[in-house]
Amino acid sequence: MELIDTILEKKNGVAKITINRPEVYNAFRAQTIKELIWCFREAWDDNTVGVVILTGTGEKAFCTGGDQKQKDGESGYDGKGGLGNGIGLEIENLHQTIRNIPKPVIAAVNGYAIGGGHVLHVVCDLTIAADTAKFGQSGPKVGSFDAGYGSAYLARIVGEKRAREIWYLCEQYSADECKEMGLVNKVVPLHELQQASEDWAQKILQKSPTAIKMLKLSFNADSANIQGITQLSMANLALFYQSNESAEGKNAFLEKRPVDFSTFRS
Numbered sequence: 001m002e003l004i005d006t007i008l009e010k011k012n013g014v015a016k017i018t019i020n021r022p023e024v025y026n027a028f029r030a031q032t033i034k035e036l037i038w039c040f041r042e043a044w045d046d047n048t049v050g051v052v053i054l055t056g057t058g059e060k061a062f063c064t065g066g067d068q069k070q071k072d073g074e075s076g077y078d079g080k081g082g083l084g085n086g087i088g089l090e091i092e093n094l095h096q097t098i099r100n101i102p103k104p105v106i107a108a109v110n111g112y113a114i115g116g117g118h119v120l121h122v123v124c125d126l127t128i129a130a131d132t133a134k135f136g137q138s139g140p141k142v143g144s145f146d147a148g149y150g151s152a153y154l155a156r157i158v159g160e161k162r163a164r165e166i167w168y169l170c171e172q173y174s175a176d177e178c179k180e181m182g183l184v185n186k187v188v189p190l191h192e193l194q195q196a197s198e199d200w201a202q203k204i205l206q207k208s209p210t211a212i213k214m215l216k217l218s219f220n221a222d223s224a225n226i227q228g229i230t231q232l233s234m235a236n237l238a239l240f241y242q243s244n245e246s247a248e249g250k251n252a253f254l255e256k257r258p259v260d261f262s263t264f265r266s
């Protein structure tokens with residue numbers, strides 16, 4: 001596959017996957033998600049690879065979620081439905097691939113991890129963050145939601161009250177605050193991030209790959225029911241993206257104006 005939005009590098013047992021759209025703070029479109037799934041499968045298929053690192057290009061952002069400039073009111077994102085369950089993005093497939101690949105995935109968060117970009121680090125096995133990184137959900141601000149792994153699995157990590165706070169208030173949290181919540185494993189200066197992630201990958205590579213694989217599958221089994229919740233959530237999201245309410249969130253972001261959801265209360 002020709003990679004346009006992502007970079008895949010393999011070295012010393014580690015596959016490093018980089019989201020490479022810095023002009024939109026590494027927001028993803030349908031093409032990006034297709035490439036990410038392909039990259040993870042490449043890493044899965046390659047017996048020389050034992051650990052995957054997921055990161056973003058530049059110093060500003062890890063990933064800021066769905067590309068709001070490529071979202072239209074009728075079909076969600078630019079993929080025109082299909083495998084994206086109507087939202088035009090195979091995001092559900094990507095989350096499942098990150099969970100199912102039997103090798104640890106480390107998110108190296110180099111800046112903003114917002115919206116669908118935040119959910120990406122949530123579904124990774126481990127998160128190492130730059131001290132400059134900022135984390136948060138923004139769906140309710142821009143007319144979107146992730147009622148699957150992004151909420152139910154997040155609640156398992158940080159607890160119900162915190163998860164509700166993160167989603168209902170849509171505030172941003174520092175790397176240190178996230179470490180305090182158990183949402184981030186380690187915080188390092190930005191210039192040490194890639195090395196710190198590589199160091200952890202090398203430590204994992206010294207361990208029994210079968211033991212690591214069984215542990216990952218076991219951790220996953222306990223939260224596997226969330227996959228069903230995700231399917232339900234994505235089907236609902238496809239319908240929500242056709243609404244004026246969702247369009248108001250997206251348009252306010254693109255027009256750089258305050259959002260007004262007041263007429264949609266029910």
Ligand SMILES: CC(C)(COP(=O)(O)OP(=O)(O)OC[C@H]1O[C@@H](n2cnc3c(N)ncnc32)[C@H](O)[C@@H]1OP(=O)(O)O)[C@@H](O)C(=O)NCCC(=O)NCCSC(=O)c1cc(O)c2ccccc2c1O
Binds near residue numbers: 024027064069114253
């Ligand atoms: C991340 C920010 C808080 C940064 O703010 P800052 O002021 O520092 O920078 P700018 O706002 O000026 O951004 C710089 C530049 O990047 C463009 N950009 C940033 N993010 C996006 C984006 N997501 N899409 C498109 N473009 C983006 C921005 O427009 C600027 O370019 P200019 O050319 O205009 O100068 C701030 O940028 C921010 O809040 N970004 C939006 C974050 C967001 O709301 N993301 C989408 C949430 S919804 C989502 O991600 C989502 C996706 C899914 O696929 C889902 C699937 C299933 C369920 C749920 C999903 C979901 O919730």
